[in-house]
Every structure is written in C-alpha cells, then in structure tokens.
Amino acid sequence: MILFLTLQTHAQSDLTKQIRSYREKQSNAWLQEYVSFLAIPNLAPDTINMQKNAAYIQNMMAKRGIQNIQLLYPTTPKIPPAVYGEVLVPNAKKTIIFYAHYDGQPVDSTKWSKGLHPFKPMLLNGSLEKQATIINWPKEKEEINPEWRIYSRGASDDKAGVMAILSAYESLIANGKHPDFNIKFFFEGEEEAGSDHLHEILVKYAAQLQSDLWVICDGPVHQTGKKMLVFGARGDAHAEITVFGSKRPLHSGHYGNWAPNPALELAKLLASMKDDHGKVLIKGFYDDVTPLTDREKKAVAAIPSPDQQMKTELGFMSEEMTGKSLAESILLPTLNINGMQSANVGKLSSNIIPTTAIASIDLRLVPGNDYKKQQEKLVQHIQSQGYFIVTKDPTDQERASHNKIAKIVLSDGYNAQRTSMDLPIAQHLIQAIQSTTSDQIISMPSMGGSLPLFVFEKYLKATTITVPIANHDNNQHAENENIRLQNLWNGIETFAAIMMMK
C-alpha cells in the first residue's frame, strides 16, 4: 500500500534572511540594551521606576529614528503612561499599531532560585528546569547561543514585545526597507495591573490611535515552538473567598473535635465546585458559551498536539478535563484556584485550629460569558452550599446567627474578545508570518490567557490580532521568568515581516 501525503511546503522569504543576517551582527548590542531595560523594576504602582522605564523606551525609539515620540497619560493621575511613537508614510493605504506592555507581574524575590533576582537579569546556558547554570554575559563578538536564556521579571512578559518590535523596525531600515503603510507603536505600562486606565488613553488619543489593525505582542508561542497568531483572548475575573472559624486561634488539643475548622470547611466548599473530570459543577457555568464557528473548529483541529510532550515536561500524567486536549480546554471558561491559605504549614505550623481559610479564585471567560454573571454564579453556588455571604469580615451578630459564613470579594474583570479569521487583513497577516518560516504556523481562535482586548473594540472599534513570541516555558507570572534568545530573534523576524505585509 502506498500512502499519498499532501504536504504544504513553505519557504523563508529573502526579507527574513536579510533580517537574520543583520541580527547576527547586532545581537550583542541588543543584549546589552535589553539587559539594562530589564534591570529597571517594572511594577505598575512603582511610579518612579515606571517613569524610568518609559524614558528608556523613548530613548530606544529615538535611536531608531521613530517620530513623534510621546508619553500618553490617562486622565487619572499617577498611572504609568503608554509610550507612543510613529512612522508615517505619505498616502498610506493603512495603519497598523504595534502593542506590547512594559510593566510586569508582582514579584516575590524570595521565591526566585539561588542567584536569580527579578530585577538583576542573569544569563543562563539553557533552562533552569534542565539544570542550566548562570554564565557570564558574552564579550563583544563572542558567539551567542540562541538556546541561552535571560532570567528576569519582564524578560518574556512583556518587555520582549517592546524589544522585538523596535528591533524589527531597526532591522528593516538598516536593510533599506520601508513599510508602505503607517506604523505606530504603543507600549502600555499598566497591563499586569489590569489595564484599568487604558480606556482613558484610548479615548483621550482616539484620533491618533485610529488603525486598521492592532498587532498585540504578548504571551507565549505554541508549546511545539511553532510560530502562532491568535484571534482572541479569554476574559478574566477573580473572587477571593474567606470562610471563618473561631474569632481567635484555638489550641488544637483543647478544642479539637469541638471548634469548627475553617480549613476543612473551605476544602469541602472548593471540592463541591468541580467533579473528578475537571467539569465545573456550578449551576449554569457553561450555559452562555458561544459555540465555535466551523472555521474555528477546523483551525483547532489543525493545531498540532503538544499534550504528551507537555505532560512529560511538566511532570503530570492526566489533564484536568478528562479527554480534552489543551487546545480544546482553553476555549472553555475556567474556575481555577490561584492560591489557598489557612494558618501555616511546615516549620511555621503550630498546634492550632485556624481562624480563617482563604482561596483566591480565577475565572477565565470565553465569548458569550459576562464576567459579572460568571462571578454571580459562583456566589450563588457558595450560597447553595449553606453559606451566608458577606463582603466584609462578619460581625458578632452575623456570627451568632449563621452557621457557615463566607466573605466573598469580587474583583473587576473583563470579557473575552475574538476577531474573525475571515477578515482580509487577517489573511495577509497569516501570509506575512508564514513567510518567515518553513514550519507550518498555527492560527488559534483564542489564547488561554487574557488581555483586555475588548477595550480596543469598545473604545476604538479596533480590530486586534495577537502575535506572541515568548517561549512557552517562560514562567510568565511566576518566579524565574525567562526568555529563550531564539524566541527573541524569531520575534524580530516576525515583526519585520508584518511591517512589510501586503
């Protein structure tokens, strides 16, 4: 029997080869520039350092000949500005805005591995999980191994976006290439803090920010390492649940069996929320989900499965939603415990019955979900488990009249966003990215993560498509965040191709 396989073949464009050749000369200088950028702490509430970050980016833009460099402030004071710049073309047929964010997730430096610190970037000869070690920064003209990684907060999420976009533009100009449409740069400073004031900037600078497409650089590429573009993001909202025992910690000997234990109560409450196959048991949890279109279903089916490789790498046997692939799982809403605490464990543990137990819950949303409605379903479930709900610590009277009390603090949140794969500009974007690699690129209807993409749609009626570049094992949002250099290099080629797209 003979098998006939239809293989779609792809070739790297000449442009990509030119960009790569320029990078080989520039990479050492870029590394130095990037490391100095990463060393500036980038927590959104740290106003002084955020100003330093913004100034650093302005300087990066100026060095590359980008025009009209500005800081775009929201109307609310003391919020980090977006850093803006542009390259205008006479009679341009379109405008594309490139987005990344320069702020990072909160840090707990005590959790970083030995020798590492969120704001002291280190170079490692590979991945920490694979026993890589810290190495010296390369000397001038020393060859740079693309498997090396930089460990630092923001290294992948999302200063990598700023670095790759600006270096892509630099590479084009150095090769005498000029985009034939307007390019604008927009680097946000408040994404990890929830982009609470992004809409103020979009409204205030609406005229300046009109475009045919926002290309959003954030998040990791596919776990197979293949290049990817993503047509949407899940929405996100949180809830923090506290259940209560005695008002004061009690000796677990003198009161054990008699005083209620809030850690156990919380365990029972959380256990009631999901079955053993990862399905959320909260009433109506999946009811509002908009079904996938046929084109989206096809795109999902074409995504190569990294699942077994990922399980081996991550060290677990079974997925949470029995029988669902990673690609399918992230197209459904989630209820995930981000953290759980009651008194202390380990050396700090003592013989007490805790006074409270707390769980931080993350709700991811898909098209069709409304974040407030999804939070309300959670609250109603907790009520259905016999809890009296409060939003502040219970009063003595509430304690005396309710057997089970849960404090629930709901966060702000935002809904999911999804761009149609059928738009011509979407097809051009796919072609541009495909031109950089002989590998088949991946089109995903949505990323699993969240970006406040609805804001662009709501305030600017803008179209957004996300083009991530970071390695999937970048420890984004956790300790030991890192970027694999090859991913940074690939990102530069990707954005250069997009800037020259049809």
Next chain:
Amino acid sequence: MILFLTLQTHAQSDLTKQIRSYREKQSNAWLQEYVSFLAIPNLAPDTINMQKNAAYIQNMMAKRGIQNIQLLYPTTPKIPPAVYGEVLVPNAKKTIIFYAHYDGQPVDSTKWSKGLHPFKPMLLNGSLEKQATIINWPKEKEEINPEWRIYSRGASDDKAGVMAILSAYESLIANGKHPDFNIKFFFEGEEEAGSDHLHEILVKYAAQLQSDLWVICDGPVHQTGKKMLVFGARGDAHAEITVFGSKRPLHSGHYGNWAPNPALELAKLLASMKDDHGKVLIKGFYDDVTPLTDREKKAVAAIPSPDQQMKTELGFMSEEMTGKSLAESILLPTLNINGMQSANVGKLSSNIIPTTAIASIDLRLVPGNDYKKQQEKLVQHIQSQGYFIVTKDPTDQERASHNKIAKIVLSDGYNAQRTSMDLPIAQHLIQAIQSTTSDQIISMPSMGGSLPLFVFEKYLKATTITVPIANHDNNQHAENENIRLQNLWNGIETFAAIMMMK
C-alpha cells in the same frame, strides 16, 4: 411543689487566706520578677537564651531557700536542661514533684497585635478581644487589678507554672508553714519542642526523681474559670501532606482547565476525611478507643457546660461534632488541619496554577490509640483515594507513572496517658485544691491537649496528675499569648495547698 436541692458547700481554708494576704503584699515584686523572666526568649533551639532562662530560674529558687539546685542535662548534647531543686524533710512519708516547663511555642512576631511582641511583655487592662489597651506597669504600692493581663510568649504556657509553684513555696515559708513531705521541683526546657530528650533526663536521674506523685502544671483551667485537675492528656502525632501538580507554576490562563490544580486535589482529599457532622471517615479511626470507666463518665457528666458561653465568645454557632459537648469531644481522637497552603492569596496572589498544595494535620489520641497505627490509618485513607504515596518529592519517573501523588511526612508522636481517679493520693489532691475555693472544682478524665505524660509512666513508673492554672482564653500556641493575673494568683494558692496536703 417543693424542690429539695443537695448543695455541697465548700469553704476556703485558713491557709488559703494567709497565702492570699501574703500575695497582696508581694504581688508587685512578683510582677517585676515575672516580667524579667518572660523577656528572655524561650524557644528550645535557642541554646543561649535557654541557658539564660535556666539561670534565671536557678536564681528564683535560690532566693526562696530551695536546696540542691541543679541543671539536669539529657545525655544528648545541646538540649536545654531541666532546672531542679528540692526541699527534703527528715522521715518524709512521701515525695511530690512539681513540674512545669519554661520553653514556649514557636513565634511569628508579625502576627502579634500592634504594640505587642512575643518577648517584650506588656501589661493590658484586660483582654485584647474585649478592646483592652496597653497600660503602664504599676508603680510600687499601686493597686494591681487582678483582671489585668500580661501579654508575652510563655506568659501562660508555661512560665506561669514555674512562677506559681515557686511563689507558692515562698508564701508558705513566709507564713511559717513547712510541708511534711519531700518537695521537688522539675522545670523542663523542651516541652514545646516535643520533650524528645525528657526520657534521657528521667533515666539519668531516676533515683533522684522517685516520687509518689508528679503534679504537672500546664494548660488552661476550665472555660467557666473553675479550678480543675486533670487525670490524663491526649497523645499527639502529626502528618504533613503535599500533593503535586505541574513541576513549575503555570499561567492560569494559558493552562487553566488542562493542567491539574493541586489546591483542588488537596481540597478534595481533605474533604474526604470528615463528614458534615465532624466524624472522621477514615476507616477504623475510632476502633481502638478504650471506653470511659463509670467513674470517668460521672466526672464528665458533672462538668459544667461552658459550651454556649464559649460559642458566643469565640463567634461560631455550631460545634464540629454535631451534638457532642466540648467535654465529650476531647475524649475522642481528632484529625485536625493545623494549616493549609498552596501558592499565595490576597495581594501576593497571582494568576497561576500552583505546583503543590500542603496540609499540616494534627492527630490527637486517647487511651487505646497507638500513634503510629493512627498515622498509618491516615496514610491508608489517602491511598484509598487513589494516591501513590511518597516520602520525598516525587521523581520524574514517579510523576510519569502515577496520576495522583501525595508526599506524606509523619512526625514522631506519643500516646495518651490517663491516671486512675480512684488512687488515695488523687483523692487527697482533690481535697487540697477544693480547700482553696468555695466553688466546686472540676475533675476531668483527660485534657484535650497533649503532654508527654507517658514518659513519666514508662521510665519512672510514676503517677501524674495535672493541675492547670492559666485562663482558658490565653491564646496558648498562637499570637497574643497572655495570662490573666487572677489566674496566676489562684495558681499560687492552689500549689501552696497541695504542698500542705494530707
């Protein structure tokens, strides 16, 4: 209809009145002596400070004319010594040893309320829970309100025992009273660290430590405030359970629904251990329990119920074991969660799927239980829930071949101990304590808490009865530990009466 009530009436002895009168003169000096004692940090592993504590106690003994003052060291080096002293009587008919411990529970000073610190004793004009505030230490001859409290680690557990016993002896001598039997003092320095080396001291000094009775001063009096003596203690053992998710923290957006969440797994596991009425569901958990004797049952029935008062004070409506009183509950073995943790909550929470979730479990034991057997039942239950059990973090191979993995670290532990209420010396002790108060005193078959009393039985064949003095709301083992002064004064009268008992 006429009701005939048989009321047993009690009167305070003349001795008690003399002791009280002496205390009214001495209390200011005692406060000063006690506060300096409390200010010496008393964590068993802090060798230097434990030496200071021991020296301080030796000095307290010397000032009171106690003889043969010694430090009794175990054979293992670097363990805090017991502080020993004695008062021998020619042709004594019996010997009673008074025990307390001078070490304290671990401290987390950040959890103590504003203005308080474990080793900077403060005087408050009442209980912190009732909005008491810090006040100045009384000047010489200033009247001391017995409702005032001293806040400090060890204030009640158990430097109060050392202070009350030594001051009782001082009061007797000052009143020209001399015990007609041998009195020995034995103050341990390693109780809160598990008394791991106590047996070495008992064996090494066995001849010197022969006695008719050990009077153990530790723990709180009854919640009604009534004086109490206790014929036994629960045993204690621990287990720390860790369940595992991904080897590295994952972004809860990119992997939520797909990567298993160890916090949820742990919640389900803990929830499987107890029903909604506080009954432990682990197979055979209650099987080994020795039933109460008739006399013990009668004693339990005579204990006044503080339950409703306690629930109001502690701020909860329902006891954990539905329908069981506090006095009944503590005569059963427990499974109690001391602490639970997975990643972070509150401001430190981030959008991740945690890598591990940990629970610290406390198992209290009653006569009939063997601590190792009780731990083994817990391990078997976890196995029965589908877990593969490891004692160290799982290897990659273990992760690849087992769906659910629990690491269980079992502590050392010890069994319960109970002395018969029928012994003549027990009856004499009851009479002595009853002579100090017009209130009916309480005899409990066992305290809820644990003391390594089996050690005295095993190595010295000794009889032990516990006479606690601390207020029940002393925050023992937690932050804001405190002693109510009236409890300290009552303790002095109690031990003076015991030293003059039949």
